[in-house]
Amino acid sequence: MTPKIRVRTAERRDAAALALIDASWKREAVSPGLKPRTRKEFESTIGKDIVIVAEEGGVPVGYAVGEAKRASKKHFEIDQDTLHINDLGDNETYVDLDSLYVLRRYRKRSVGKAIMKELMKETGRRGIRQILLAADNKKNPEGLVNFYRGLGFKIVVTYMKRDVGRKTRRKGLSS
Numbered sequence: 001m002t003p004k005i006r007v008r009t010a011e012r013r014d015a016a017a018l019a020l021i022d023a024s025w026k027r028e029a030v031s032p033g034l035k036p037r038t039r040k041e042f043e044s045t046i047g048k049d050i051v052i053v054a055e056e057g058g059v060p061v062g063y064a065v066g067e068a069k070r071a072s073k074k075h076f077e078i079d080q081d082t083l084h085i086n087d088l089g090d091n092e093t094y095v096d097l098d099s100l101y102v103l104r105r106y107r108k109r110s111v112g113k114a115i116m117k118e119l120m121k122e123t124g125r126r127g128i129r130q131i132l133l134a135a136d137n138k139k140n141p142e143g144l145v146n147f148y149r150g151l152g153f154k155i156v157v158t159y160m161k162r163d164v165g166r167k168t169r170r171k172g173l174s175s
């Protein structure tokens with residue numbers, strides 16, 4: 001029988017296992033800006049942020065980190081960009097979803113969904129009314145949008161790109 005997945009708030013003792021999970025995330029090379037956290041960094045994150053872990057037989061298989069931040073002058077900061085979104089008050093606290101990762105062999109079994117639901121519950125318990133995230137998966141950005149849409153998230157800003165020109169050598173113009 002497959003052991004059951006359990007979702008809970010992370011504790012300091014999870015830090016080493018979460019650092020191993022981040023190393024897998026880095027190896028998967030889907031999130032270009034990812035800086036894997038060390039065990040020590042996880043220990044301090046667990047002390048101050050919302051950290052949810054999914055475990056199987058006591059071993060973490062996925063996690064999420066949500067950082068409580070303050071909206072300032074109705075602006076949000078995501079990485080280097082300041083986005084203007086006007087539905088939070090100045091100084092109101094919101095949660096910035098910093099990380100979400102499920103080990104590959106545990107995907108498509110509702111583990112990511114269960115982690116996010118627990119993170120949303122915990123955000124609500126803290127009296128915070130909004131979660132903001134910048135989705136970052138270069139292999140399957142549309143899949144990620146579907147995943148978050150299924151959890152009730154809406155797109156507020158979109159980055160798109162289109163390559164123009166060709167890589168092949170230009171042919172000379174014939175007269």
Ligand SMILES: CC(C)(COP(=O)(O)OP(=O)(O)OC[C@H]1O[C@@H](n2cnc3c(N)ncnc32)[C@H](O)[C@@H]1OP(=O)(O)O)[C@@H](O)C(=O)NCCC(=O)NCCS
Nearest residue numbers: 100101102107108109110111112113135136137143146147
């Ligand atoms: C994104 C991620 C956390 C999803 O975890 P998961 O455990 O596979 O997701 P779930 O099984 O809970 O999926 C929940 C729903 O989203 C859908 N979904 C999940 N991943 C999807 C994908 N890549 N494409 C389309 N739909 C997807 C599922 O089909 C499911 O739909 P349902 O509720 O109708 O059945 C996981 O794929 C992952 O860790 N990816 C690599 C890291 C990453 O991209 N993190 C996010 C950075 S912002």
